[in-house]
Amino acid sequence: MNSLLKNIRIVCVRPLYGGNIGSICRAMRNTGLEQLTLVNPNPDLDQIELRKMAMRSLPVYEQRVVVNTLEEAVGDCGAVAMTSGVDGFYRGHSVSPRECAPDLLDLARSKPVAVVFGPEDKGMGLEELEQATHLLRIPSHPDYPSLNLSQAAMLCCHELYLASGEYEAPQEQTDPADHRQRERMFDCWRDSLTDIGFCPEEKMDHMMRGVRRILSRGTLTENDVKILMGIARQTSWAAKHPLAEPDSD
Amino acid sequence: MNSLLKNIRIVCVRPLYGGNIGSICRAMRNTGLEQLTLVNPNPDLDQIELRKMAMRSLPVYEQRVVVNTLEEAVGDCGAVAMTSGVDGFYRGHSVSPRECAPDLLDLARSKPVAVVFGPEDKGMGLEELEQATHLLRIPSHPDYPSLNLSQAAMLCCHELYLASGEYEAPQEQTDPADHRQRERMFDCWRDSLTDIGFCPEEKMDHMMRGVRRILSRGTLTENDVKILMGIARQTSWAAKHPLAEPDSD
Numbered sequence: 001m002n003s004l005l006k007n008i009r010i011v012c013v014r015p016l017y018g019g020n021i022g023s024i025c026r027a028m029r030n031t032g033l034e035q036l037t038l039v040n041p042n043p044d045l046d047q048i049e050l051r052k053m054a055m056r057s058l059p060v061y062e063q064r065v066v067v068n069t070l071e072e073a074v075g076d077c078g079a080v081a082m083t084s085g086v087d088g089f090y091r092g093h094s095v096s097p098r099e100c101a102p103d104l105l106d107l108a109r110s111k112p113v114a115v116v117f118g119p120e121d122k123g124m125g126l127e128e129l130e131q132a133t134h135l136l137r138i139p140s141h142p143d144y145p146s147l148n149l150s151q152a153a154m155l156c157c158h159e160l161y162l163a164s165g166e167y168e169a170p171q172e173q174t175d176p177a178d179h180r181q182r183e184r185m186f187d188c189w190r191d192s193l194t195d196i197g198f199c200p201e202e203k204m205d206h207m208m209r210g211v212r213r214i215l216s217r218g219t220l221t222e223n224d225v226k227i228l229m230g231i232a233r234q235t236s237w238a239a240k241h242p243l244a245e246p247d248s249d
Numbered sequence: 250m251n252s253l254l255k256n257i258r259i260v261c262v263r264p265l266y267g268g269n270i271g272s273i274c275r276a277m278r279n280t281g282l283e284q285l286t287l288v289n290p291n292p293d294l295d296q297i298e299l300r301k302m303a304m305r306s307l308p309v310y311e312q313r314v315v316v317n318t319l320e321e322a323v324g325d326c327g328a329v330a331m332t333s334g335v336d337g338f339y340r341g342h343s344v345s346p347r348e349c350a351p352d353l354l355d356l357a358r359s360k361p362v363a364v365v366f367g368p369e370d371k372g373m374g375l376e377e378l379e380q381a382t383h384l385l386r387i388p389s390h391p392d393y394p395s396l397n398l399s400q401a402a403m404l405c406c407h408e409l410y411l412a413s414g415e416y417e418a419p420q421e422q423t424d425p426a427d428h429r430q431r432e433r434m435f436d437c438w439r440d441s442l443t444d445i446g447f448c449p450e451e452k453m454d455h456m457m458r459g460v461r462r463i464l465s466r467g468t469l470t471e472n473d474v475k476i477l478m479g480i481a482r483q484t485s486w487a488a489k490h491p492l493a494e495p496d497s498d
Contacts, residue, residue: 019268023397023400026393026396026397026400027396027397027400029390029392029393030389030390030393030394030395030396030400031389031390032390032392053397055395055397056393057393094419096418098411137418137419139407139410139411139416139418140279140280140410140416141278141279141280141281141410141415141416143278143281144275144278144279144305144306145279146279146304147275147276147279147403148272148275148276148302148304150400151272151275151276151279151399151400151403154396154400154403154404155403155404155407158387158388158404161388161389161390162347162388166390167388167389167390169345169386169388170343170386
């Protein structure tokens with residue numbers, strides 16, 4: 001099956017700054033999105049800034065669609081999500097990108113889904129916001145709630161990408177060690193602490209509980225246990241086979 | 250209690266571009282963060298770009314700490330999270346900002362916690378990454394996994410802000426309607442559909458199930474129910490009191 005992300009359309013209404021559009025292109029490629037539509041963009045969009053910020057995502061810009069009105073940009077869309085900014089009538093009805101990303105991806109199964117961003121200076125107008133099926137509000141601090149356009153776009157793209165389930169987290173290179181491997185490793189540590197004379201035998205149980213606590217905070221892999229066991233064994237060996245005679249004084 | 254976010258320190262190692270630092274300042278203020286430390290920044294950091302991107306967050310930049318080494322930047326930190334980029338030895342041990350944000354905030358109760366970002370061109374060096382207590386990897390698409398520095402910072406700041414629980418989502422302006430209110434509204438709709446002769450009485454049960462389905466997809470508030478009830482009542486009234494005589498033809 002094709003990725004649902006291919007059916008998500010990022011729509012920028014009356015964008016002013018080329019740097020932001022370039023950053024949005026990069027954010028889109030960082031998150032598997034391809035469709036970019038610009039509604040009535042600033043004719044003097046700074047192309048040098050745009051290219052500088054887009055880096056290797058310039059193909060997204062080159063394949064953009066440019067239209068004159070919001071209606072043209074989203075006419076075929078099954079859902080139209082708009083960022084509502086921080087004030088106004090609709091505020092109480094907005095949802096966060098995280099809350100609504102699964103819904104938008106589900107709707108992208110049948111028709112394109114638009115995520116619409118307003119111009120840098122004023123955001124979307126009320127008449128435009130009225131056309132939204134989903135009003136997005138990005139959680140932000142009340143002292144300075146207004147996000148940069150491309151930052152807002154990145155947060156939305158990132159949520160859609162995570163919700164798509166396409167990201168595969170890198171795996172640990174080896175499996176977790178099993179109980180037997182861990183216990184054998186702790187036995188070696190106990191032996192090595194005895195061999196180096198770290199503490200009297202009657203305090204060893206207490207000391208080993210400390211060592212167990214330190215080494216059990218994360219999941220130990222088979223590789224981890226091999227390293228730890230190797231250190232303990234070599235310590236025991238070295239304690240019995242000094243590399244050099246101690247100084248005579 | 251003071252916000253734990255005040256104990257989070259954003260550390261930028263050898264940053265090259267003023268625009269990115271300005272964007273990071275804005276992202277920090279958007280998410281309630283204050284501590285910015287720059288390690289050996291480019292002495293020619295573009296101040297015009299920086300101010301343009303920082304907008305009203307310039308105080309974050311003005312209160313920055315500048316040091317020469319990573320050690321100076323994070324020496325007092327109880328945890329040091331670093332973004333590990335996309336390649337290399339440590340990749341298999343990294344966690345996403347979302348996974349580790351609660352842990353970092355918890356650690357910020359006792360000591361400052363650093364979130365460290367490398368330079369734009371090369372990311373952090375291996376010797377630096379070795380000093381991390383947490384390796385962060387931002388989920389991104391394998392076709393173009395490399396994020397812009399300030400976008401990466403925003404995603405991390407945003408996760409910390411959400412995990413802090415300080416964000417209060419805007420509330421619906423009225424409470425959800427109760428069952429009685431909804432049923433009274435549906436009664437009014439049934440009456441009005443009868444009054445306008447929308448469908449024969451024997452099909453009304455079926456039609457009302459459709460109306461219920463359409464109007465029950467989201468939670469109806471008390472205000473919503475008032476609007477819907479008002480429409481139905483006025484419809485019934487209008488059906489019985491035509492505004493004008495129908496045309497004679």
